[in-house]
Amino acid sequence: MGCDGNGCGSFSEFTLNKKSGIHPTAIIEPGAQIGENVTIGPYTVIESDVVIGAESTIGPHVVIGNGTRIGNKCKIFKGASIGLEPQDKKYAGEKTFTIIGDNTLIREFVTVNRGTTESMETRIGSDCWIMAYCHIAHDCVIGNDVTISNGLAMAGHVEVGNHVTIGGIVPIHQFTRIGDYAMVASVARPFTDVVPYALVGADPTRIAGINSVGLERRGYSQEQIKHIKKAYKILFRMELSLNAAIEKLQEEYKDNKDVMFIVDFVKKSQRGIMRMGKDM
Template sequence: MSTIHPTAIVADGACLDPSVSVGPYAVIGAQVVIGPGTSVGAHCVIEGRTTIGADNRIAPFASLGGPPQDKKYAGEPTRLVIGQRNTIREFCTFNLGTAQDRGVTRIGDDNWIMAYVHIAHDCVVGDQTILANNATLAGHVQVADQAIIGGLTGVHQFVKVGAHAMAGFASHVTQDVPPFMLVAGNPLALHGLNLEGLRRRGFTAARVAGIKQMHRLLYREGLTLEAACEALAQLPASHPEAASDVALMRDFLGTSTRGIVRARG
């Protein structure tokens, strides 16, 4: 049987695995699905068409699956989907998607999401990210795998943050952040590569050398973005170990809609 505190309210229709635990005064809506091993802390509210996977840890006072903060929302059957093994700390707010976009807000697996983080409608958060206290993602934001968003940082709507990138404390992220880069400030500026993050993730010296060359082409050679992209295409010939990293960068640049941060700090 699920471990559900007697003061919690679980609506008829909610589907909770028998191993789910629900703390005091939590409220679970009728269309919520929660997978095995997940724990829901005291006073949490989980509502809407929300699906939560296995082994998540949801701290007290989180609010998940509420309506999007979008005046156009008219009660459409949109969703929130959360993967597995995420840590979601106190007072986090994750909203449903909207009919104007993909209709789903999606959080992947193994993310570390600290207190007071807001993830707005239609965001996509990958796997193994870190969102520090009070990080705020506006609508339609994409945060790729293993990216880090610093505390008190706001990310503008429709911005993309690439894999392994890092946005520092209290930054104003209004442009796309390419993979592997370190940005900070208001106005936002590049401050080099997220080298410490790459080291911790076991990137080899050869891969890092290739990533450094990408940084050089994009930011230190005085090239236009178009010329830098052409030079990137030739990079795997001299840095074959970084071929997949180059492909990741080229794909990101090819799908950027807000333009990448180009200013240097």
């Protein structure tokens, strides 16, 4: 994506591009930067310090707040509220940002709050699907190719890796991390960190195994999947302490980048990692 906290690289100045299709009832404040072939629907409000990349579509009754940077070919549906002030009592009006990558789709009535001074930004990657009525709070970081179903409630400072799928009506506790290629079931409650490649069940919320189907679809070989399964067995099944499991994985799989990716994730965990259900 060509956007950062200062703007999008594909623009040379802040202007309303004449090739964009802006409805006459839309309110575009002076200083907003609108790319070529952008469509903006009726009664939408775009505040002054906003960048919208080329060929994006902004639906009706959308509000896009100061400090928002939207990539190319994005689509934002009716009633979404993007980049407004965070729901954080410590926030005092500082200049912070909301960054959204290319080709990302945001459905009806989604709310995305901009960052606070702790990280200065809320970030959503490229090629994401954020479905209706989701809330993404301040300072969250969402990777690329992430699909989130309806009704998610994501608290502040959550980190979601790349190629993650999250079901509907999922609350995610603040500061929780969800690793790459994980799949979280609808109505699950991930209040601790979810390791990469995990398949998370909902009742109760526990790791049910690895996301084998998702890995196969993204080109992982059977050999790679076999090693990840063995790593899960060591981490979750051998009744080792977490430190002992990490040491064993580092000894046996030091040259396996997929397993070392899990190890690195676990070592950085501050909230602790979600465990595998005993009946799985």
